[in-house]
Amino acid sequence: MAASVDLTEPVWGPATGAGEGDQPRALDPGLPPSDRVFHGAARAVGLFVLVVIGSIGAFLGYQAIPTFRRYGLSFFTQSQWQPARNIIGISAVLVGTLEVALVALAVGFPLAFLTALFISEYAPARLRSSLVSLIDLMAAVPSIIYGLWGFFLLEPRAIYVARWMSQYLGWLPIFKVNTNPNAAAWAQSQYTASAFIAGLAVSMMVIPLACAVMRGVFAQAPLGEREAAAALGATRWHVIRVVVLPFGKRGIIGGTMLALGRALGETVAVLLIISPAFVVKLRILTVGTITVSSLIAGRFGEATSAQLSALLAAGFVLFLITLGINTVAAVFVGRSRSGSVTEI
Amino acid sequence: MTIGPPDAPMVTSDSPRPPVARHHRGPSAAPPPPPVPAPGPRPAFAAGPRPTAGPAAPEDEDSADQPRQLRAREIDDVASLVGSALGSLALVWVGYERVFALSGGLGFLICWYLGFLGLYAAVTALSHSRPLVIDRLMGAVVYGAAAVVGLALVTTIAFIFFKGWPALHHLNFYTQDMSGVRPTSPLTQGGILHALVGTVIEVSIAVAIALPLAIATAVYIVEVRGRLANVVRTVVEAMTALPDILAGLFIYTVLIIGFHWEKDGFAVSLSLIVTMVPVVARSAEVVLKVVPSGLREAGAALGASHWQTVRRVVLPTARSGLATSLILGIARVAGETAPLLILSGASTFFNKNPFHNPMNSLPLFIFDGVQSGEKLFVARAYGAAALLITVVLVLFALTRFLARDRETR
Numbered sequence: 001m002a003a004s005v006d007l008t009e010p011v012w013g014p015a016t017g018a019g020e021g022d023q024p025r026a027l028d029p030g031l032p033p034s035d036r037v038f039h040g041a042a043r044a045v046g047l048f049v050l051v052v053i054g055s056i057g058a059f060l061g062y063q064a065i066p067t068f069r070r071y072g073l074s075f076f077t078q079s080q081w082q083p084a085r086n087i088i089g090i091s092a093v094l095v096g097t098l099e100v101a102l103v104a105l106a107v108g109f110p111l112a113f114l115t116a117l118f119i120s121e122y123a124p125a126r127l128r129s130s131l132v133s134l135i136d137l138m139a140a141v142p143s144i145i146y147g148l149w150g151f152f153l154l155e156p157r158a159i160y161v162a163r164w165m166s167q168y169l170g171w172l173p174i175f176k177v178n179t180n181p182n183a184a185a186w187a188q189s190q191y192t193a194s195a196f197i198a199g200l201a202v203s204m205m206v207i208p209l210a211c212a213v214m215r216g217v218f219a220q221a222p223l224g225e226r227e228a229a230a231a232l233g234a235t236r237w238h239v240i241r242v243v244v245l246p247f248g249k250r251g252i253i254g255g256t257m258l259a260l261g262r263a264l265g266e267t268v269a270v271l272l273i274i275s276p277a278f279v280v281k282l283r284i285l286t287v288g289t290i291t292v293s294s295l296i297a298g299r300f301g302e303a304t305s306a307q308l309s310a311l312l313a314a315g316f317v318l319f320l321i322t323l324g325i326n327t328v329a330a331v332f333v334g335r336s337r338s339g340s341v342t343e344i
Numbered sequence: 345m346t347i348g349p350p351d352a353p354m355v356t357s358d359s360p361r362p363p364v365a366r367h368h369r370g371p372s373a374a375p376p377p378p379p380v381p382a383p384g385p386r387p388a389f390a391a392g393p394r395p396t397a398g399p400a401a402p403e404d405e406d407s408a409d410q411p412r413q414l415r416a417r418e419i420d421d422v423a424s425l426v427g428s429a430l431g432s433l434a435l436v437w438v439g440y441e442r443v444f445a446l447s448g449g450l451g452f453l454i455c456w457y458l459g460f461l462g463l464y465a466a467v468t469a470l471s472h473s474r475p476l477v478i479d480r481l482m483g484a485v486v487y488g489a490a491a492v493v494g495l496a497l498v499t500t501i502a503f504i505f506f507k508g509w510p511a512l513h514h515l516n517f518y519t520q521d522m523s524g525v526r527p528t529s530p531l532t533q534g535g536i537l538h539a540l541v542g543t544v545i546e547v548s549i550a551v552a553i554a555l556p557l558a559i560a561t562a563v564y565i566v567e568v569r570g571r572l573a574n575v576v577r578t579v580v581e582a583m584t585a586l587p588d589i590l591a592g593l594f595i596y597t598v599l600i601i602g603f604h605w606e607k608d609g610f611a612v613s614l615s616l617i618v619t620m621v622p623v624v625a626r627s628a629e630v631v632l633k634v635v636p637s638g639l640r641e642a643g644a645a646l647g648a649s650h651w652q653t654v655r656r657v658v659l660p661t662a663r664s665g666l667a668t669s670l671i672l673g674i675a676r677v678a679g680e681t682a683p684l685l686i687l688s689g690a691s692t693f694f695n696k697n698p699f700h701n702p703m704n705s706l707p708l709f710i711f712d713g714v715q716s717g718e719k720l721f722v723a724r725a726y727g728a729a730a731l732l733i734t735v736v737l738v739l740f741a742l743t744r745f746l747a748r749d750r751e752t753r
Contacts, residue, residue, distance in 0.1 A: 031650070038651035039568050046564035046576045049557055049621060053583045056594050056618060063597065114489030122486055133744060138497050140672060140736050142679020144707050145729055148714065149500045152507070157450060164451070204500070207493060230412065235479035265587025267682035268707075272714060293589045297685050300593060308597060315590045322585040330581055 057319070064313035066306070075313065079280045081295065083307045090314050092278045096195060096289040097318065100270060101263035103199025103284060108206040108263075109256055115207070116214035116255075121240055132215065139208035147269035150201025155273065158200055159191040162285045166191075174282050193275040195289040201269045206259035213258060213333065217251025218244050250332040257329030261322040267293035292318040424467045424480075432459035457488060504729045511727025523693035528720055536728045538694040539709040543735070545698050546609050546705055547678050550616035555670060558621045562628035567654050577629065583622040591618040592683025600687070607689045609698030612705070615683035624673035631665030632658060671743035675736045681707035706732045 031039065068075060071088055078089020119131045162177075163186060169175040179187040221244045229239045245252075270291050276298065277288025296311050303311060436459045440452055464484055468477045510531060511517050517535040525534030565577045595615040599605040635658050643653035659666070689702025690712045706728050713725025 034652075035650040038654070042560055042564035042568045043570075043572065045557060045560035046568075046573060049561045049625070050572075050576045050579055053618070053622060054579045056586070056591075057579075057583065059594060059598070060590065111489050111493050114486045115493045118486045118490035122483065122490075133740075134494075134497070136668065136672060137737070137740055138493075140675030140679075140740055141497075141500065142675075142681070142707060142732055142736065144679060144681045144710050145500060145504060145733060148710070148726070148729055149503060151714070153499065153503050160450065204496060207496075211493075235475050237479040237482040238475060240482075261585055265585075265589070267587070267589045268685075268711065271685075272711070293587050293682065296589050296593055297682060300596065300686055305601070308601065312593060312597065315587070315593055318587055319585065319590055322587060323582050326581070326585040 060312055060316045060319060063309055064316040067310045067313035070306075071310075075310075080278050081290075081299070083304075083310065088307075088310050090292070090317065092280045093290050093292050093295050093314060094317070095280050095282075096274075097264055097291040097293075099195040099282075099284050099289060100199045100202060100266075100274075100291055101260055103196055104202035104206050104263040104266075105256065105260055107200060108203035108210060108259060111203070112207045112210035112255070112259065113214060113252065116211045116218055117240060117244075119211075119215050120218035121236065121244065132212075135208050135211050135215070138204075139212065143205055143266060144268045144272075146201050146204045147272040149204070150197065150269055151272045154200055155192055155197050158197050159188055162191040162194065162196055166285055174284055176283050177285050178283075190287055191285060193273060193287045195274070195284040198270045198273045198289065198291075199263075199284070201273055202263050202266045205266060205269065206263045209262055210255040210259035213255030214248065214252055217248040217255075217333075221247040254329045254331075254333030257325050257332065261325045261329065264318060264322050264325070265293055266291075267297050270294045271297050420471070421480075424464065428460055428464035428467050432456055432463045435459055435463070460484070501733060504726060504733055507723070508726035508728075508730030511723050512730055517724075517727055521692065521694040525692070528718060531720060531723060534724075536706070536709055536724065536731065538691065539704045539706045539728060540731065541694065541696060542609060542688075542703040542705040543678060543707075543732075545696065546612045546616065546703065547674065549610065549613040549698060550620055550677055551670075551674055553613075554617045554620040554624065554673070557617075558624035558673070559628055559666065561621070561625040562632055563654060563659075565625075565629050566632040567650070567658065580622045580625050580629075584626050586619070586622070587682075588619050588680055589682035589686070591615045592686040594618065595683070596686045606700065607687055607702050608700060609688075609695075609703035611687045612684060612703070613698065615687055616677040616680060619680065619683070620673050620677050623676060624669055627669035627672065628662075628666055631662045631669055634665075635661045667743045671739055674739055678736055678739070679707055679732060681711055684708040685711065706735075 067088075071078070075089055076094075077091055078087060079092035080087045080089060081093070082088070115135070119128060119135070123131055165175050166177040167182060170177065177190055179190045225243045225247075226239055229243050234242065271294040274290065274294060275288050276290045276294070278290055279288070281289075292314050296315055300308065300311055433456055436452065436456045440455050461481060461484055465477055465481050468480050505512075514531050514535075516532060518540075519537055520533070520535035521538035522534045522536070523538075561576065561580060565573045565580075592615045595611055595618070599611055599614070600607060605611060639657050639661060640653055643657045644650075648656065684705055684707055688705060688708050690708055691702040691704045695701050695703050709728045710725045710732065713721045713728065716722070
């Protein structure tokens with residue numbers, strides 16, 4: 001705050017003392033004692049959280065060092081995970097993680113996007129808050145529940161979809177399956193426990209997350225611009241296309257990235273559904289895959305300290321990936337026009 | 345804000361016209377044929393000053409105060425919707441079942457929906473312009489997607505309760521633990537009290553520690569600010585990316601391997617805190633940030649100290665948002681399974697001491713039950729899952745209620 005104030009500007013507050021009428025009011029008198037305590041306490045908590053939380057990231061990185069030293073680059077190129085034979089690598093694990101997350105996103109993104117549009121643009125205004133709570137509720141349903149749903153309800157039905165895709169889209173390498181999909185008695189077990197089905201279950205977890213972010217941004221699209229478009233005769237979709245979507249573009253990207261970060265780290269639903277297979281393969285419909293978090297969950301029990309370090313290293317790589325994605329997402333969400341106009 | 349100029353003529357929802365088409369009517373242009381109150385070609389706004397005299401003026405004034413109906417539904421809308429739905433149903437039934445002899449309910453639904461979209465577009469195109477066709481088509485797509493998501497949510501919850509019912513309707517399921525009960529024992533023996541109590545204790549400890557930390561951190565970031573606050577925000581934001589299993593692995597490596605701690609309830613709580621603090625702090629920060637700065641300035645202008653402003657103005661304003669972020673945090677950790685796999689022993693006995701002996705919890709119980717493959721144990725797992733959903737639902741409703749209560753003032 002500037003100490004000297006131009007006297008042509010209005011000076012707030014009563015003039016202090018008759019003789020010192022020209023004395024400008026000190027606009028920044030310093031903090032009262034109560035505020036000093038408040039600031040100090042808040043800073044202490046912030047510092048504490050910083051140290052504790054930050055040390056976790058540092059710890060993971062530190063623990064991963066021996067593994068990186070020992071295996072070098074082959075840690076990233078080797079696909080097998082056989083600690084007993086001293087062969088450890090995460091290429092298959094990383095590919096599997098990405099496949100599951102991308103399937104989840106491919107299914108989840110359109111649904112989340114359209115649902116967000118539905119809530120903010122199409123649903124009747126009095127239903128809107130209930131629908132928002134419903135999406136929050138969907139986010140609150142524990143992941144193991146979606147795991148059960150995916151494993152027992154979805155999988156027996158999704159294998160038909162998988163077979164259909166391999167029948168008609170099998171010429172694409174990712175949809176290829178090793179059996180003959182047209183056989184009369186088709187090998188159903190070849191279609192189970194795949195990255196595709198795990199991705200479907202994970203998509204249930206990312207939909208509410210992405211949807212909540214997108215809806216929040218859509219809802220902030222300026223009313224004046226909407227009304228201007230409507231007054232120009234735009235249809236509802238036209239209003240969405242020319243006002244809401246350009247306004248919410250970064251929110252869409254940011255929400256999607258957040259969803260991707262969540263999908264990469266999902267553990268339990270994936271662990272329930274997949275059967276582990278340490279092979280680098282693009283065929284997402286075929287049985288067997290592995291992800292970083294399910295690897296950790298499955299292998300930590302029998303791990304010696306060296307293997308634990310390897311698991312921590314794998315986890316650290318996953319952490320770095322999600323960290324990168326979340327950072328990019330935060331940049332996108334933060335740069336959207338949303339939130340910059342909070343008028344009273 | 346009002347819609348356009350107050351004297352904007354009415355346009356029905358059915359008659360979108362691209363702006364380009366409107367310039368045919370200038371101030372000097374001949375007025376449109378007066379007898380036709382055509383809903384369609386009327387411009388949404390007149391280019392240039394409106395003609396103040398002439399035969400068209402009174403008619404314009406009649407409709408002067410009527411705003412454009414954005415959500416009006418006319419017989420044409422309803423008829424083409426229902427007609428397309430029924431028509432495509434019949435068409436797909438003939439084509440799908442009879443001609444191509446395909447089977448499967450899911451495929452039928454998908455084909456029906458696609459057929460419906462096609463027919464709906466065709467019917468609309470008969471009498472309407474392209475923008476309206478696109479509008480209706482996108483509307484159908486949006487409603488369809490929302491229905492799919494809603495259906496998925498409903499089937500999930502209904503499925504769990506349906507499967508859990510055999511276990512849920514026995515009273516002993518809620519009052520007993522599994523000590524001395526074999527997985528194959530009938531459902532009239534044993535229960536999940538130990539897991540339920542374990543979840544409640546672990547989550548309560550986690551919330552009691554994580555909530556004040558998280559809110560204080562958010563207040564620090566938003567209200568106190570400063571360079572250090574930016575660092576804190578960056579790190580907190582980064583740690584929301586921490587996959588939950590890594591939180592468990594961290595506690596496992598440090599406490600259990602490093603310090604030879606027991607696998608007990610408190611270790612689980614710690615890992616829950618690690619996941620919860622960044623999540624809640626992050627969302628609380630967002631909530632605090634949207635509190636209008638005008639309110640803060642008003643507080644300061646009234647002579648309130650910063651603490652008073654935060655305590656009496658900012659936090660109460662953000663109350664419902666804070667409640668939401670808290671509840672989502674609780675719901676997240678209540679169903680958190682991944683760290684439990686690592687940190688919690690799947691005990692079968694009742695234990696209310698978080699510092700000694702393993703403590704089971706609902707998510708772990710569910711996971712073990714499902715993994716065991718034992719039919720009755722799976723049934724118990726479903727029962728536990730239904731109970732877990734109920735707990736989350738109750739928490740959820742509770743926060744909504746609390747938040748609303750304050751809002752109504």
